[in-house]
Amino acid sequence: MLWALDDQSDALTLRYPYFEHAEPVVTDESGTYVQTDVVFTHRVSHCWNHGLGEIITALLDAGMRLIALVEHRSVPWEALPGHMVADDAGEWRLNTAPERLAASYTMQAIKG
Secondary structure: OHHHEOOOOOOOOEOOOOOOOOOOEEEEOOOOOOOOOOOOOOOEEEEOOOOHHHHHHHHHHOOEEEEEEEEEOEEOOOOOOOOEEEOOOOOEEEOOOHHHOOOEEEEEEEEO
């Protein structure tokens, strides 16, 4: 759900589609979540969000067997500047009520 939130707003609001959408989300960013001095010359990116159900269904349709799915309250970068704090492990969590939504997940699947 984190990827559907508005990373430019003062409030945590939904801005982007959670489910698959025909049109891409288009952004023009001067950098990335990685700390770097590199100046980006190709700044526009196009991405498509995919809901968790769609991802799991794609794995199952490909003959994979889901063996683990763990949701996390943190991500390894400050995905929502101004709304997150770094914890002792260097992960970023919502600074208010991080239990409101999963920030990331780990999924394991095997063939067959």
